[in-house]
Amino acid sequence: MKLALFNEGRLGVLQDGKLRDVTGVLTDFPLDANPWLRELGDPLIANLDRLIPLIEAALPTAPALDPTTVSFLSPVQRPSKIIGVPVNYHDHVAEAEGDVATFSDRFRGSIEQQGFFLKAVSALVGAGEGITLRFPDRRNDHEMELGVVIGRTVSNISSEEAFSAIAGYAIALDMVVRGPEDRSLRKSGDSYAVLGPWLVTADEIADPEALDLSLSVNGELRQSSNTSRMIMKLADQIAYASRFYTLLPGDIIMTGTCEGVGPVLPGDVITCQIEDIAEMTVHLTPAYAEAAE
Numbered sequence: 001m002k003l004a005l006f007n008e009g010r011l012g013v014l015q016d017g018k019l020r021d022v023t024g025v026l027t028d029f030p031l032d033a034n035p036w037l038r039e040l041g042d043p044l045i046a047n048l049d050r051l052i053p054l055i056e057a058a059l060p061t062a063p064a065l066d067p068t069t070v071s072f073l074s075p076v077q078r079p080s081k082i083i084g085v086p087v088n089y090h091d092h093v094a095e096a097e098g099d100v101a102t103f104s105d106r107f108r109g110s111i112e113q114q115g116f117f118l119k120a121v122s123a124l125v126g127a128g129e130g131i132t133l134r135f136p137d138r139r140n141d142h143e144m145e146l147g148v149v150i151g152r153t154v155s156n157i158s159s160e161e162a163f164s165a166i167a168g169y170a171i172a173l174d175m176v177v178r179g180p181e182d183r184s185l186r187k188s189g190d191s192y193a194v195l196g197p198w199l200v201t202a203d204e205i206a207d208p209e210a211l212d213l214s215l216s217v218n219g220e221l222r223q224s225s226n227t228s229r230m231i232m233k234l235a236d237q238i239a240y241a242s243r244f245y246t247l248l249p250g251d252i253i254m255t256g257t258c259e260g261v262g263p264v265l266p267g268d269v270i271t272c273q274i275e276d277i278a279e280m281t282v283h284l285t286p287a288y289a290e291a292a293e
Helices: 048-061 089-098 234-244 290-293
Strands: 001-005 010-016 018-021 083-084 117-119 140-144 144-150 166-174 191-202 213-217 220-226 252-254 263-264 269-274 278-285
Touching: 010 048, 144 213, 144 234, 166 252, 166 269, 166 278, 191 252, 191 278, 234 252
Parallel strands: 083 252
Antiparallel strands: 001 010, 001 191, 010 018, 083 117, 140 263, 144 166, 144 252, 166 191, 213 220, 213 269, 269 278
C-alpha cells in the first residue's frame, strides 16, 4: 500500500494512478487521546496494523483525486529521530576522498568508526513543501537516499530480525550545507530532510537492496546507482542503530547516498526516482535573505 499525507494533513492511498482520499477512517481513531501524555513516535505508523483494514474497507468508495494537484507532506510527521548513515556507497567514498576541499577529511574510517549521525526532526518536510536554502552564500548539496521507516519499537535487535521492524520505504533527500561545523548541524537546517512523496509499505517491496535510484537537477542527471551497492546493508543499519538507541515507530533511517553529490541553488528543481517506490519532484525556494527583500 502507498500511503500519503497531503494538503492540510489528509490521508490518501495511491491506487491505479489516483490518490484515494481515506481521511474519514481517522474520524474515530484516537491518535492523540491525551496530547500531554503522548508517547514518542509517530501515531500513524504506530497504528498501521489497525488502520490498514479500515483503509482497505474505505477504498472502494473513497474520492479519487489527481495526485498532480495536491501538495504532498512527509508521510511521517512525528519521528523521534532521523538517523543518517555516512558515505555508504563505495563510489561516494572515492568521490569524497578525491575532493577533500568540499567534503573535508574530518570523517575517516569505516561507517562503524565514524558512527551514524542525527538530523533534527524539525528539518523534516514533504515533497510539496520544498527546500529553502538557509545559507545561499555557501555550497548546499543534494544527497539522495532510500528512506527506511521503522514500524515498531525495537532495541538491540539482531540483523536477522531487523526487516521485521520496517514499516515501509520512501525517497529521502539528505540535504547538507558544506563547511567546518559538525555534520549533524550542517544537515539539520529547516527543510533539509525531505521524505516522500508517500510511504510504500514493506510488503510491496520484494528486495529493497536491489532498487535503481536516480536524481536529476533541472533535468540534468546527477546521481544514479542501485541499493545493492550499499556498503552497510539495511538489516545491519537497523541492528547497529538499535544498539545505541531504542527505535520507535516512525523513526527514519536515511541509508546513505551514492556518488554524484553536487550543489544546488535557489530556483532549482530536483527530481528523484527509486524503482518500485516513486518519482518525487522538489522545488528549491529562494533563500530567506532574498525572500525578505
